[in-house]
Amino acid sequence: MGVPVNFRLIITALVATTVVAGCSTSSAGPPVPGLAERGTTMTTATLTRKDLTTKVSLKGKVALNPVYGLVAPVDGQVRYLEVKDDKKGTPTKPTRVGAVWAAGKPTHIEVPAGSTFAGRLVDDKATVTAGMPVVSAKFGGYALVADIDGAQAYALAEGLGAVRGQIKSGPGPFDCAVLGTTAALPPGTIPDPPAPPAPAAPVPGAPVEAPPVQAPAPQPEQDSRTPSESTGMRLVCVPPAGIKLINGAEATLEVITAQAKQVLVAPVEAVAGQQGAGKVDVLDANGTRQTKDVVLGGTDGDVVEIRSGLTGTETLALPGPDLPAPQDGTAGK
DSSP states (O other): OOOOHHHHHHHHHHHHHHHHHHHHHHTOOOOOOOOOOTTOOOEEEEOEEEEEEEEEEEEEEEEESOEEEEEOSSSEEEEEOOOOOOTTSSOSSOEEEEEEEETTEEEEEEEOTTEEEEEESSOTTOEEOTTOEEEEEEESSEEEEEEOOHHHHHHTTTOOOOEEEEETTSSOOEEOEEESBOSOBOOOBOOOOOOOOOOOOOOTTSOOOOOOOOOOOOOOOOOOOOOOOOBOSEEEEEOOTTOOOOTTOEEEEEEEEEEEEEEEEEEGGGEEOSSEEEEEEEEOTTOOEEEEEEEEEEEOSSEEEEEESOOSOOEEEESOOOOOOOOOSOTTO
């Protein structure tokens, strides 16, 4: 008895379907890619030369009568003067508060006009170094104050250039004149007023006379100033006259720390580190990574200056090298 025609057709169709399925499996496209392994070179970058302006952006606010610090102008011994409380208000002329003595010569320290003396930051006759905060001062009026964290402090370490301010939803941008130093300040101290002179001791053998009746001796005038509190690292600057300021208003300060012409730069994504010592991964002709140490300069947020360690002809891997993970001391426990 023969096989029905329709049954043969069904078997033929199943065989054809199996063959097609097998062919489609062997010729399927590449699998959907997943995440690349850590350290995989995704792309490359070359070094270039360009004019670089290094900027740091700080978040601040408007503050009334902010405290700032004045530093020792030279290495030497600081000697303070007795500064009397000015009852007439904010001084309109600089106030001399002491000097740093070196090689028998004084270099005077003065609180600028518009500010009052707020405290000594080191002991009288202490040995100080240039740049060390020695006096705190209080500005009389509104100013912009921005707190500085550790990373920003390193970015500002090479010095402050022009500072521009912008009040949120207010006036700006405008130039802002920096007051004093950005260093953190210890608590300031106001020296006690000098004690009245002690009465002279009687001479032995001299006749004792009754003391004349005298009016009560005047009490020494108490200093009404409050010693300044300690501060963290901060930048204090004053906008031009005519800028309307509201206490507590948020502000942004842009600080230019350096400007350089035609320096060697690399993308920040290719560099591990931001200031001073850093590392980059250089690719050879075979695409193999070699980590090299470099000395870094300023950055504008997009590129960073390479001061030494590279010739400028290298090809860099992106992303750059990973810094080693910190050891927590628990390995193997």
